[in-house]
Every structure is written in structure tokens, then in C-alpha cells.
Amino acid sequence: MSSEPDAERDAILAALRPVVDGIAATFGPVCDVVLHDYRNPEESVVAVAGSLTGRAVGGAMSEIGMRVLARGDEARDELNYVTRTRNGTLVKSSTMVLRDSTGAVFGALCVNVDVTAVTQVHGLLGALAGLGTAPAELPTTTFGNDIDAVVDALVDVHQSKQRGSWAELDRGERLELFDGLDTRGVFAVRGAVEQVAARLGISRASAYNYLSRARAAHDTSTGGSA
Numbered sequence: 251m252s253s254e255p256d257a258e259r260d261a262i263l264a265a266l267r268p269v270v271d272g273i274a275a276t277f278g279p280v281c282d283v284v285l286h287d288y289r290n291p292e293e294s295v296v297a298v299a300g301s302l303t304g305r306a307v308g309g310a311m312s313e314i315g316m317r318v319l320a321r322g323d324e325a326r327d328e329l330n331y332v333t334r335t336r337n338g339t340l341v342k343s344s345t346m347v348l349r350d351s352t353g354a355v356f357g358a359l360c361v362n363v364d365v366t367a368v369t370q371v372h373g374l375l376g377a378l379a380g381l382g383t384a385p386a387e388l389p390t391t392t393f394g395n396d397i398d399a400v401v402d403a404l405v406d407v408h409q410s411k412q413r414g415s416w417a418e419l420d421r422g423e424r425l426e427l428f429d430g431l432d433t434r435g436v437f438a439v440r441g442a443v444e445q446v447a448a449r450l451g452i453s454r455a456s457a458y459n460y461l462s463r464a465r466a467a468h469d470t471s472t473g474g475s476a
Contacts, residue, residue, distance in 0.1 A: 263287055320438045
């Protein structure tokens with residue numbers, strides 16, 4: 251039998267399901283809308299309309315969801331940010347966190363709109379008008395139905411920012427890598443430490459050690475407690 255908080259959260263999600271379809275229908279095929287229940291990160295997608303990001307019911311949260319999950323009840327809405335999918339599509343997104351009556355974050359409603367064509371037209375008009383400015387470099391966001399694929403992609407991105415493989419990184423760079431992954435919410439996912447360790451080719455104990463040291467260093471730099 252559901253507890254009272256879970257019953258309330260279930261009711262909120264049920265009320266939002268028709269909203270998912272309504273928003274997607276309004277914007278048409280350039281849009282998809284995804285409803286997440288973060289109580290089950292590995293299968294957080296409970297409703298989806300549209301196919302822009304390839305999501306499906308029962309799929310995992312994206313790296314954006316991991317970041318929200320890591321921030322817990324301190325998470326805030328992230329509105330009108332533009333990212334690039336791994337296939338090059340430019341996506342303008344908004345992630346609106348869902349809270350129960352106590353203020354606890356338990357999910358999110360995400361709206362994604364393909365703005366690739368709009369951006370191309372904007373660039374063409376700017377070129378014709380002589381306003382030749384280089385487009386800003388946009389971050390690549392991993393959307394996927396498999397939480398393992400999302401975690402692996404984040405590890406690859408953070409490792410690529412370093413100068414080479416794990417064996418070539420110095421201690422500071424290794425701590426920076428783990429701090430970056432932790433900040434992005436990777437370790438809020440069950441089993442992520444083991445997965446990161448395997449991806450980097452290190453032992454589980456080493457991964458936990460670097461994560462612990464990275465968190466201690468982060469707390470010291472931000473004035474937090476360990």
C-alpha cells in the first residue's frame with residue numbers, strides 16, 4: 251500500500267500525463283515532452299510524447315536529470331537552455347522540477363524543441379546582413395533510455411577534457427575528473443561508482459577513494475562540511 255507522500259506524488263504525475271500530450275501537440279513534430287519520476291532513476295520516464303530525443307516510457311533519466319537528482323531539494327528549474335544532441339540536433343529545453351507538498355523534489359517535466367532549422371535561418375540572415383559572428387560552442391547532452399549509456403557518455407566527455415587516459419592523469423586531474431562527474435550527478439545513480447571504475451580501468455576501491463577525496467576537497471573549497 252502506498253505511503254501518503256507516494257500517493258500524493260503519484261497523483262501529481264497522473265495529473266501531468268495529459269499535459270505532456272497537450273504541449274507536444276501544440277508544438278508539433280519539432281517537440282517532445284518527457285515526464286520523469288526520480289524515485290526510480292534507472293526507469294524514470296513515466297510519460298513521453300514526441301520522438302525528438304528518442305525517449306520511451308521506462309527509459310532512464312538524462313544527464314540533466316542526474317544533475318537535478320544530485321542537487322536534491324535545492325534543485326531549481328532550468329529554463330530555455332540550448333544544447334546539442336549527440337547526432338548534432340540543436341535543442342532548446344526547459345526542465346521544471348516537480349515537488350510534493352513538503353517541497354521535496356521527486357521528478358521533472360521536460361520540454362525539448364528542435365531549433366536546428368531556426369538557428370540555420372538565423373545564421374543565413376546574419377550572413378546576408380553582414381553580421382558574421384561565430385556561433386557559440388554548445389555543450390553536447392546525452393539523452394538515452396539506458397542509464398549505463400548516459401553514465402558512460404559523461405565519463406567519456408569529462409575524460410576527454412583531460413590530457414589523456416587515466417594512466418596519464420596526475421592526482422589533481424584525477425580528482426578534478428571525479429569532482430566533475432559528482433557535480434553532474436553521476437554518482438547519484440545506483441551502481442555508478444562501479445561502472446565508472448570499469449570505464450576508467452581502475453578498481454572499485456580506487457574509484458571510491460578518489461570520489462571520497464574529491465568530495466572532501468570540494469567541501470573544503472566551498473566551505474561546506476565533509
